[in-house]
Amino acid sequence: MEHESKKVHLVLQSQGNRPQTNGGSHPGQTEPAKMDSSTVVARAVSSEEFIAKLRDEVEHGGHGASHVFVILGASGDLAKKKIYPTLWWLFKDGLLPAHTYFIGYARSNLTMEQIREKSLPYMKVQKNEEEKVEEFFKLNTYVSGKYDVKDDFIRLNEAIEKKGKSNRLFYMALPPSVFESVTLNVKNCCMAQGDKWTRIVVEKPFGKDLDSSNQLSNHLASLFKEEELYRIDHYLGKEMVQNLMVLRFGNRIYGPIWNRDNIASVVISFKEPFGTQGRGGYFDEFGILRDVMQNHLLQILTLVAMEKPPSTDAEDIRNEKVKVLKSIPPPSQENVVLGQYVGNPDGSGDEKEGYLDDPTVPKGSVTPTFATVALFVKNERWDGVPFILRCGKALNERKAEVRIQFKDVAGDIFREGEVKRNELVIRVQPSEAIYMKMMAKTPGMSIDCEESELDLTYGSRYRGVKMPDAYERLILDVFMGSQIHFVRSDELSEAWRIFTPLLHHIDQEKPKPIPYKYGSRGPAESDELLQRNDFQYTGSYKWRPGVAAKPNL
Numbered sequence: 001m002e003h004e005s006k007k008v009h010l011v012l013q014s015q016g017n018r019p020q021t022n023g024g025s026h027p028g029q030t031e032p033a034k035m036d037s038s039t040v041v042a043r044a045v046s047s048e049e050f051i052a053k054l055r056d057e058v059e060h061g062g063h064g065a066s067h068v069f070v071i072l073g074a075s076g077d078l079a080k081k082k083i084y085p086t087l088w089w090l091f092k093d094g095l096l097p098a099h100t101y102f103i104g105y106a107r108s109n110l111t112m113e114q115i116r117e118k119s120l121p122y123m124k125v126q127k128n129e130e131e132k133v134e135e136f137f138k139l140n141t142y143v144s145g146k147y148d149v150k151d152d153f154i155r156l157n158e159a160i161e162k163k164g165k166s167n168r169l170f171y172m173a174l175p176p177s178v179f180e181s182v183t184l185n186v187k188n189c190c191m192a193q194g195d196k197w198t199r200i201v202v203e204k205p206f207g208k209d210l211d212s213s214n215q216l217s218n219h220l221a222s223l224f225k226e227e228e229l230y231r232i233d234h235y236l237g238k239e240m241v242q243n244l245m246v247l248r249f250g251n252r253i254y255g256p257i258w259n260r261d262n263i264a265s266v267v268i269s270f271k272e273p274f275g276t277q278g279r280g281g282y283f284d285e286f287g288i289l290r291d292v293m294q295n296h297l298l299q300i301l302t303l304v305a306m307e308k309p310p311s312t313d314a315e316d317i318r319n320e321k322v323k324v325l326k327s328i329p330p331p332s333q334e335n336v337v338l339g340q341y342v343g344n345p346d347g348s349g350d351e352k353e354g355y356l357d358d359p360t361v362p363k364g365s366v367t368p369t370f371a372t373v374a375l376f377v378k379n380e381r382w383d384g385v386p387f388i389l390r391c392g393k394a395l396n397e398r399k400a401e402v403r404i405q406f407k408d409v410a411g412d413i414f415r416e417g418e419v420k421r422n423e424l425v426i427r428v429q430p431s432e433a434i435y436m437k438m439m440a441k442t443p444g445m446s447i448d449c450e451e452s453e454l455d456l457t458y459g460s461r462y463r464g465v466k467m468p469d470a471y472e473r474l475i476l477d478v479f480m481g482s483q484i485h486f487v488r489s490d491e492l493s494e495a496w497r498i499f500t501p502l503l504h505h506i507d508q509e510k511p512k513p514i515p516y517k518y519g520s521r522g523p524a525e526s527d528e529l530l531q532r533n534d535f536q537y538t539g540s541y542k543w544r545p546g547v548a549a550k551p552n553l
């Protein structure tokens with residue numbers, strides 16, 4: 001099978017922030033730099049030609065260093081479901097630097113064979129890839145050790161050193177309770193030497209509120225430089241989230257209308273059709289605001305609202321994102337709706353079970369599994385425009401999207417109520433799409449208006465193109481030293497500042513969330529909040545893909 005991932009492309013830029021223009025064949029064209037991961041940052045773009053060059057660099061670049069990717073928490077759920085599969089996909093697609101080795105580390109007394117058995121079901125290995133998968137696992141080893149025992153990390157370091165002088169990536173697939181001791185031991189025992197680099201990938205949760213997050217940030221800052229830290233928010237690795245930058249700044253048409261004069265409201269939604277399903281113990285400690293809203297949805301908000309950065313360099317982008325966050329005050333109570341799902345007696349299977357029926361959830365818990373919150377960006381561009389974040393578990397569908405609703409047409413000349421608002425929808429998942437709902441003349445003799453759309457459906461426009469998984473892009477970014485799609489510590493701190501008052505109110509006052517049925521759209525109060533915040537739902541729009549309108553005579 002030909003590499004589907006030929007559509008994963010990289011353009012390398014010098015760390016010094018501007019694109020390198022080493023006399024590319026066209027003026028101003030970015031010339032790919034050498035694949036030396038210590039001196040370049042990367043961003044994803046398209047070009048068949050480029051991937052060939054990248055492969056050439058990977059196979060023949062030979063900069064002397066090997067790379068060792070250490071999975072801390074190798075026995076866990078994240079490791080088997082995401083990290084090992086992602087490393088395999090990158091490996092089989094030839095996207096990793098030559099001489100990359102993988103070392104799993106965890107407390108359990110496991111063999112590599114056992115880790116392999118646990119991960120294989122998630123690796124989607126094709127029939128003709130058996131040899132390749134053998135090759136992959138030959139590059140893997142496992143070290144068992146405790147998270148707070150220095151001697152065990154000295155042993156881990158010895159295992160790394162066996163791979164020669166190497167750049168080192170440490171992926172913290174671990175519960176927060178051991179972050180501090182593990183990072184301290186990595187710093188004391190396992191750092192790369194000389195001109196080789198060390199990068200630490202940290203998974204959320206990054207704390208539980210502003211104080212605990214700042215405490216963790218201070219701890220990490222005392223051990224590592226910010227450029228060594230990669231805080232993962234996997235939504236930043238999703239195709240359509242990354243597309244927001246291109247959509248906004250690569251098109252002339254959006255710039256002039258992207259503001260409070262033209263946009264009525266922005267709704268950013270995350271919906272899942274399943275509940276906590278035995279993960280209730282973890283979830284109950286955090287709730288939907290910490291699980292999804294404070295990170296994934298707020299990150300998307302910053303990309304929708306930020307000013308144009310001076311370049312696509314990570315620091316320039318992150319500076320703009322921080323400015324947006326700094327302009328957002330904590331939400332007021334009347335702009336918050338909290339819900340918790342209850343069983344649907346008419347539903348089938350899991351739908352009958354409410355959140356409180358999950359045996360791993362503490363009795364009588366008031367942890368929200370649904371939330372809608374309207375935020376306001378108090379700056380010249382956005383003053384008064386609600387940014388409504390909605391997320392929930394056990395809803396009617398799986399969907400993540402950004403919905404930008406424009407204001408009414410001024411001085412409308414058509415029949416009253418006929419003209420509906422324009423809406424630009426960026427569907428993150430499933431079935432990536434961008435569509436603009438717009439009015440058009442009904443085909444035929446009359447001059448009636450009807451709701452139609454400009455439709456960029458990825459499945460038809462980019463037929464057969466495989467979208468890389470978010471983790472694939474992000475792990476590759478870590479190898480390449482690109483921090484564009486990672487969260488900087490000041491972003492994190494601002495994100496917690498916005499949500500901490502609400503979170504503390506929930507933790508302390510324990511307001512009762514509004515019950516909503518498993519499989520529903522969530523509480524009706526959420527739609528009312530949207531309505532109050534200038535999002536108009538008419539229910540009149542019908543999508544008719546590929547269906548010709550009836551001639552209107």
Ligand SMILES: NC(=O)C1=CN([C@@H]2O[C@H](COP(=O)(O)OP(=O)(O)OC[C@H]3O[C@@H](n4cnc5c(N)ncnc54)[C@H](OP(=O)(O)O)[C@@H]3O)[C@@H](O)[C@H]2O)C=CC1
Nearest residue numbers: 269425433434435453455456457521527530537539541543
């Ligand atoms: N390229 C493509 O693939 C395209 C697909 N389509 C499809 O067409 C269908 C309709 O398009 P869509 O953009 O959803 O337009 P709609 O106007 O039908 O829905 C707009 C939004 O309103 C929400 N909503 C539903 N009921 C209410 C309510 N009572 N009060 C407030 N909000 C409500 C919807 O779902 P909720 O609140 O539950 O999230 C959605 O977010 C969709 O299935 C869409 O995926 C359309 C265009 C292009």
Ligand SMILES: O=C1O[C@H](COP(=O)(O)O)[C@@H](O)[C@H](O)[C@H]1O
Nearest residue numbers: 234235272291292296400429470
């Ligand atoms: O971070 C999280 O995200 C997942 C949803 O991720 P997706 O890529 O499948 O959309 C969510 O289920 C989980 O609760 C949350 O912790």
